[in-house]
Amino acid sequence: MTTKALSHGGDYCDLYFENTMLQTHQLMDGEVxxxxxxxxxxxGIRVLKGEKTGYAYSESTEWSDMESAATAASAISQGQAVRPRDTRSTGATYTAQENNGGRLVRRLYPGQPNPRADRYPI
Known part of the structure; x- marks a missing residue:
């Protein structure tokens, strides 16, 4: 992966892997x-070339997705324009539906775009 990240002549690269889960529970009158x-x-993949820094990330650790992020970070560190991946056909969307308790829940429908997403994978 470092070879791909340094493919445009970068001086240094690092890879930051994350797998974090946060659970929250709210109690009211002793009940959840x-x-x-x-x-x-x-x-996340960062490439340094002199004073310039390129950064890209992938929400997947599939080899091909990480290679795409590494190539993008490498190109960015050289000042090259990088076209983001089209996520409209590969993303997912969450919709709100009522469950049997009358509360709205979010359900994931894979393969559909998420127009409210604030981040898009490389």
Missing amino acids: SSGGVNIDYGV
Whole structure:
């Protein structure tokens, strides 16, 4: 992976892998009133070339996805423009639906775009 990240002549690169899960539970009058789970997973790749820094990430650790991120970080460190991957056909969307308790829940439908996403994988 470092070879791919340094493919445009970078001086240094590092890879940061993350797999974090945060669970929250809210108690009201001694009973659980709500809860949630947040998972952060993926890899960030940074390439340094002199005074310039290129950074890209992938929310997947599939080899091909990491290679794409490494290539993008390498190109960015050289000042080259990088076209982001089109996520409209490969993303996922969450929709709110009511469960049997009357609360809205979010359900994931793979393969559909998520127009509210604030980050897009490389």
